[in-house]
C-alpha cells in the first residue's frame with residue numbers, strides 16, 4: 001500500500017542474510033496490508049510506526065525474528081490478525097514475541113498507579129520468558145515518545161512520566177545507555193518544556209565555544225597518549241544529555257551557569273591494561289578531583305557496565321569528566337543486553353536458544369531479571385519495590401570470605417545480613433565494615449567488606465524497620481515480628497504496639513511493681529480483644545496520611561483503626577483510654593510539614609524548591625500552585641526533613657530563592 005515507505009525501509013536490511021532480509025520484507029508487507037489505511041494520531045499512515053520500531057531494532061543489531069515481531073507488534077491488538085496466522089506465516093517464535101508485547105499493552109485500569117504496577121508486573125513476567133519482548137517494547141516507546149505532541153496534553157504528560165519512571169530506568173538496567181538518554185530527554189521535553197528549552201538554548205549558545213575547547217582537550221590527549229607509545233585509541237567528546245544536566249541542577253539546587261561538569265570525554269582503547277595506563281597519563285596532564293574516581297572495570301555495575309571514570313581539573317580550570325574503556329566495554333555500554341544477541345549474518349550463526357541464553361551469555365543480567373520476577377511476584381507492594389530496589393543504582397560489598405553481594409545504594413548492614421540469610425538477619429547484633437564496628441543504621445559504601453556479628457539469643461526489633469532499606473529485609477523483619485512478638489502488629493505501613501516496657505529497659509525497683517500492675521491491667525482489658533491477627537485500617541473521618549501524628553483505637557470486630565491524634569471524634573469513643581494503642585508509621589522518623597507559598601510566575605517553582613530541599617537532605621512530598629489574575633503563583637507544599645534544625649535551614653534557603661515572595665507554615 002505504501003510502496004515508497006516500504007522501499008526506503010528495504011534499503012536498510014543490508015546486514016541481514018538474503019533469507020532473513022526476505023522474511024523481514026514479508027513481515028513489513030504483511031503489517032502494511034493488515035494496518036491498511038489506519039492512521040496514527042499525527043495523521044500519517046500507521047505503517048510509519050512499526051517501521052520506526054523495526055529500524056530501532058535493526059540499529060540494535062537484533063535478529064530477524066525480533067525485527068519481524070517489531071514490524072507486526074500492533075497487528076494482534078489493532079487488526080483482525082490471529083496468533084495462529086502469524087505462527088503459520090512467520091513461525092511460533094515471532095508469534096510469541098508479538099503476543100508478549102501485546103499483553104503488556106492490553107491492560108487498562110482506572111487507577112493510574114495500579115495500572116503502572118500491572119504493566120510492570122506483566123513486563124517482568126514477559127521479560128523472564130523472553131527478554132526480546134522488552135527490547136521491542138522499548139523500541140515502541142522510543143517512537144511513541146517522539147510523536148507525543150499529537151496526543152491530548154494530559155495524556156501525553158501521563159505517558160512521559162511513565163516513561164521516566166519505568167522505561168528509561170529499564171533501558172538503563174538493560175544497559176542500553178543511548179536509549180535511556182534519549183527516553184529521558186524526550187520525557188523531560190514533554191514534562192518541563194520550558195526548562196528543557198532553556199537548557200537547550202544555553203547549550204546551543206555555548207556550542208561553538210565548547211567544541212573549540214573539546215578540540216584542544218582532544219589534541220592534548222592524543223599527543224600525550226601517542227608519546228607513551230599507545231596507538232589504536234579513539235577519543236569522543238560531547239556535552240552531556242539534557243536530562244542529566246537538569247538532574248545536576250536539581251540535585252545541587254543550582255542554575256545551569258553554575259554547573260561546570262557538563263562536558264564529557266570518552267577514550268576508547270584496545271585492552272584493559274591500556275585503560276589504566278591512559279588513566280595515569282590523564283592524571284599527569286590534569287589533576288584529578290578527589291572522590292570522583294570510579295573503577296567500574298574492577299567493579300562492574302549491575303547492568304555489566306564497565307569503564308574507568310575520573311573527573312579532572314582540565315585546561316582553563318574547567319571540570320571535565322573522562323571515561324576510559326575498551327572497544328568491547330564501549331559496545332556493551334551502548335547496547336547492553338542487546339549486545340549479546342547481535343546479528344552476525346556472515347558467521348552463519350546457528351539458531352540461538354533464546355530462552356536458555358543465561359547459561360552461556362549474559363548470565364549476570366538475566367539471572368538478575370529472573371530474581372526480580374520472583375521477588376516481584378511475591379510482593380504486595382511491587383511498585384515501590386521496583387522504584388526503590390530494582391530501578392535504582394546499586395553497590396557491591398563483600399563478605400569476609402570475599403563473596404560479592406549486590407545491594408541497592410543506601411542499603412545498611414541489616415539489608416546485607418538478610419540478603420546473606422534470613423537467620424543471619426534475625427540473629428544480628430552488630431556489624432563491622434572494613435574491620436570497624438558500624439551502626440546498623442549506617443548506609444554501606446561500595447566495596448566495603450562487611451561482617452555481621454550474631455548471637456543465637458538475638459532477635460529482630462521494631463526499630464530495625466527504620467534501618468533496613470530493601471523491601472526483602474523489611475518483609476522478613478515484619479514477618480518475624482508479626483509472628484513472634486506478642487505486642488506488635490505491623491500492617492499497611494503502620495506499626496501498632498501495645499505499651500509494655502521493653503525487657504531491656506532498666507527499671508528501678510519501685511517502678512517494677514507499678515509497671516507490672518499496669519501491664520496486668522492492660523493485658524486484662526486487651527486480652528479480650530487479642531492484638532494478634534488484628535487488621536489495621538485508617539479512619540474515614542480524619543484520613544491520616546504518612547507524617548501525621550496518629551493514635552490507634554481497638555474497635556470491636558474491626559481491628560485497629562488509625563486516627564489522627566487531633567481527630568475530634570476520638571474523645572467520643574467508648575473506653576478510649578483502655579482501647580488506645582500506640583501506632584507509628586513504619587520507617588518514618590522524619591517530620592512532615594506543610595507550607596503556604598507565594599512566588600513570582602516561573603516555569604518550575606517546585607523544581608527550584610525541590611533543589612533547595614534536597615540540598616539540605618529533605619524530600620518534597622507533594623505540592624501544587626495556582627496562578628492568580630496578577631500572574632502571581634500561590635499554593636501549598638509538603639516536605640519532610642530529618643529534624644527541626646534542617647527544617648529551619650531549608651525554609652530559610654527557600655525564602656531566599658529569588659522568585660519566592662513568602663513562605664509560611666500551613667496548619
Ligand code: MN
Nearest residue numbers: 049073074140
Ligand atoms: Mn506500537
